Amino acid sequence: MNSYVFLHPNDRSANHMMGEVQISLGHPEKALEYFEKVTEPFWQLYGKTKAVYAIGNKQEADKLLKKLIADWGDVAWPNIAVFFAFRGEKDEAFKWLELAFDNRDASLLEILNYPSMKNLWGDPRWNTFINKLGLPKDHGFHMD
The missing domain is CATH 1.25.40 (Serine Threonine Protein Phosphatase 5, Tetratricopeptide repeat)
Structure with a gap:
């Protein structure tokens, strides 16, 4: 997957998946870098919300979560x-x-x-x- 992201740096799915992998490995800062590259608004916000929470910034994560729910909660x-x-x-x-x-x-x-x-x-x-x-x-x- 990492070589795919290297060859296709703007691929939404690959960057989102790599962000999820980084979260699972305990590297939320690296995950955030991948999520920032996701071009689809929902998946970028969803990923960033998880990464920011995993980093430990609960206040910012709560703010992002409120936006996620406001924009996509339906x-x-x-x-x-x-x-x-x-x-x-x-x-x-x-x-x-x-x-x-x-x-x-x-x-x-x-x-x-x-x-x-x-x-x-x-x-x-x-x-x-x-x-x-x-x-x-x-x-x-x-x-x-």
Whole structure:
């Protein structure tokens, strides 16, 4: 992926993915550099919000999160749930998961596998939510 970003420095998907990788490796400053290169407004703001929070600037992250919700809160329910799970804010994460479910957001099944969602494991609402999806028993999602 890194050589792809080198060859295609303006690719939205590659820069966003590299930013996510840097977050997972514990390098939020490097992640922010990648997210700054993302040209699609939603994904840039989403990534920057995560990186700024991971850097430890909660006040700036809160400001970015408010903008994310104001600009995209009517369509980005699962992504906002991921961000709240990332922050460990379970009540808000489950609120946004429910909004994604109520709005039949197709990306909901994808985001349930994101690493940030592990922060919701152990909460009794997790199993309840997964069961609510009505999936086959061998769905593969974590169950407590």
